[in-house]
Structure formats: C-alpha cells, structure tokens
Amino acid sequence: MTVALVVWYEHDLAHERDTRDATIVAEVLSATSDADVIRAAIGRTSAGRSGRLEVRLADGTVLGMSSGAPAFSLPARAEDGNDAVVSVVATPAHLPGITITVLAVAAVTAVAGSVPLLVRPLLPVTRALTMLTEVARDGRGRVQVNGPHELQELAEAINAAADRTEDLLSKEREMVADVSHRLRTPLTALRLDADAIESGETADRIRASIGALERDVNRIIHSLRPSKTATTAPSCDLTAAVKERMSFWSSYAETQKRSLDVALTDEPTAVPLSREDVDAVVDTLLANVFQHTPPSAPVAVEIVRHAGWITLVVEDGGPGVADPSGALRRGTSGSGSTGLGLDIARSAVEATGGRIIVDKGRLGGARVRLKMSEAGREQSPEDPRAWRLWSKNNRRQRNG
16 A cells, blocks of 8 residues: 555655646646747646657747657647647556556545645746736746746746847837938928929929829838837937928028027927827928928027926928818818828827917917927826827837
C-alpha cells in the first residue's frame, strides 16, 4: 500500500505540473493571438520542452509538438474569440507489481489529500496570469509579473513585442507627417497660383484639375493615418509647428510683397492634437487669407497662452467676413476654390474642448481665433456645441 501511495503521489505531482503548464499556455492564448508569443510560452514550460504539449487552434493550426495520445486536453478560448485546445501527453509511468485494485484504493486516498497541494501552488500563477492578461488587453504600459520564472520571461517577450509595435506606429506617424508636408505644401502653392490666373476656360480647367488632385491627396493621407487605437494620446507643440509652417508662408508673402507679422510665445504650448492635424489647420487658415485678400493686405499670426488655454490667432487686413457664423456653418471659403474650409479648423479645435471665433480684428479684416485646451490638462468645453466631440475624443483617449 505504501509503495502504491508513493507511486501514485509521484504520478499526481507530474499531473499537477502538466496541469499548471497547460493552464499557463491557455491564459496566454486568451491574452494574445501572436503565434510567436504562444510558441515562446510553450517552450518555457516543462511539458513543452519535453515535446509533450501542443496547442490546436480552431483553423487546425498546431503550435508545439507532442507524440502519443494526450493524457488530458484543456479547452481554451483564444484572444480572437475562437475555441482552442491545449493537450498534454503524460510522462510514461512504469508501475510493476501494483494491481488495479490497489491503485484504485491508492487513488482515492491520494486525490483526497492532494487537493490543497493542487490549489496552493496555482494561486500565485493565477494571480500573475490575471495581471498579465489585464495589461495585455488594456494595451497600455508594460507587463510586470511577480511569479514563476516562465511567466517573467513571457512578460519580457510581450514587452519586447509591444516595443516593436510602438516603434512601427511611430515610424508610420512620421511617414504620414512627411507625406503631408511633401504633398500639401506644393499643392497649396499651386492652388494659390492658379487662383491668381484670370478667368477663362483654360484657367477653370487648371483649377478643376488641381481640386481633383487635392481631394485625392487628402484621401491618401487620411488612409495612411494610424488607427485611433494608438496607445498614446496625440500631442504637439503648437509654437514649433507654426514656426516651421511660417518658413513656407513667409517666403510666399515675400513674393507678393505682403506684410506678415508673426508673434510666438516662449512658454510651452502643447495641445492635444497630432502634428499633421495642426499643420492642416495652419495651412488652411493661411491659404484662405492669401487667396481671399489682396497682396497689399497685411497678415498677422499670434499664439497666446493663458489659464490652461492656448489660442492661435490669424488675422488680416482684407475685406473681412460678412457672415462669420455662416462661414463656419458652410465650412467653405465662399468661392469653392480651396476645398478645405474653416470646418477643418473648427473640428480640430472642438476635439480639444475649445472653440473657434471669427470676428473683425485690429487690422480691419477678418480675425480667426482658435482656442485650444492645453495637452494633459482637463478642461470643460466653453462652447456647448463642442461637448459631444470633446467627450467622444476624451473617451477614445482613455479607453485606448
């Protein structure tokens, strides 16, 4: 009887280890569908290293390796929602001289006493896996696990994969910004030059072609933009962005012999918008001014920071806007020439909880004020119309 209990106890410990290995792999399956990460998890288990553990996915894909009939199979739910099975082949057992009856009696005794042994060692593993799953699903921060060595190595592998993903997203954002600069700047200059051509069939055809090209470029840029599920909220230094865009618009003002005054603050001016969105806003406002005012009309650009709000002001000495609220409602310049309009600026500003104000400025013409909240600072929208967009934007940033 003593021999039977000892043998069964050893068999029970082996089964406990296999169960723990299968549970670890099943939890990893629920957190990620990356085949490399799953294979790494299998390779870090005792059953996986000995070629006794495999994962069979819903599409028939088999990860890991096992030979022989499985001792047990553990149903699992993959991260993509499909069913999967984790199977383990038992270690060959040689039990000479022990009858079936003795083993049955020994089994009852061993199982009754092994329940605490099964539960207690799995508690830290379960806690660690729960933490790993929550962090992996949330998609924010790094995984930190205080548990078995295998789980710590798995956490490091997941962190490395997250770092690679973030690096790819960063390169993608840089590519989109580069595309925006390389395409929008010459297109804007071409549009303004085309608008200076006198009316006629040829001029109308050129403007129509530029408009079609402009729309295609905008569609391409929007299709290249990263998904809104990026792990970090957008942020951009408004002063740095305006300063860089003014290098183009200052040169264009010189060709028209137009006065352009730029006043930028030395204080930090981080706003919760991406760099490409800020560039699009600045280019839209300046393009409207250069297109709809004579070259003799002066232009002024200013950034003001006060009480958690950052305001971009663009004003001119042109004829002004007869119906400011109508211009915002239409979202066009009124002539149908740019195809961009003030709705780009309005949508961007309202996404931060701010608002856009169009009125008469000190230069005698139109003044457009874009009041944006400071990045990282919770502000309630000043304009009731901005509540819906601001709330939606904040929920998206919190949920990732």
